[in-house]
Amino acid sequence: MSKPFEIPGKWEIEYKYAAGPYISKFLEGLKEKKIFGIKCNSCKRVYVPPRMFCERCYVELNDWVEVKETGTLETFIVVYRKFYGLPDPPYALGLIKLDGASESFLHYLGEVDLSRPEKIPEILKQGQKVIAIWNEERKGSILDIKYFKPL
Numbered sequence: 466m467s468k469p470f471e472i473p474g475k476w477e478i479e480y481k482y483a484a485g486p487y488i489s490k491f492l493e494g495l496k497e498k499k500i501f502g503i504k505c506n507s508c509k510r511v512y513v514p515p516r517m518f519c520e521r522c523y524v525e526l527n528d529w530v531e532v533k534e535t536g537t538l539e540t541f542i543v544v545y546r547k548f549y550g551l552p553d554p555p556y557a558l559g560l561i562k563l564d565g566a567s568e569s570f571l572h573y574l575g576e577v578d579l580s581r582p583e584k585i586p587e588i589l590k591q592g593q594k595v596i597a598i599w600n601e602e603r604k605g606s607i608l609d610i611k612y613f614k615p616l
């Protein structure tokens with residue numbers, strides 16, 4: 466049996482989708498440098514970004530809260546390879562639990578010297594405090610927060 470043909474291909478698809486009312490409110494808040502979460506009154510968890518239902522209690526969520534722009538770095542990764550649609554490497558991504566939130570979310574880490582990989586463990590640490598650095602021009606995007614920088 467001969468080897469099957471392989472046909473190389475590449476997809477680049479531009480698309481839009483409706484953010485929905487909860488993420489829309491979250492993104493509107495970012496324009497005003499406000500980070501909204503939503504609280505479950507059953508288990509008391511605060512979700513950031515907000516979601517319509519508690520994933521643990523399966524109840525609808527309606528109790529909006531504002532969380533702080535400071536948080537804790539739960540974990541991180543430094544990227545040294547180019548990925549389509551992402552910045553030129555190196556860059557760092559962190560899972561950040563904002564003060565007042567119960568869940569962490571992914572965002573860029575900035576103002577960090579990534580030029581010497583062996584030094585990264587001295588620069589970025591789990592449990593480290595971070596703060597949001599905002600874009601001057603905000604348009605309702607998760608990138609209205611440029612990145613989080615270590616404190």
Ligand SMILES: [Zn+2]
Binds near residue numbers: 509519
């Ligand atoms: Zn809950």
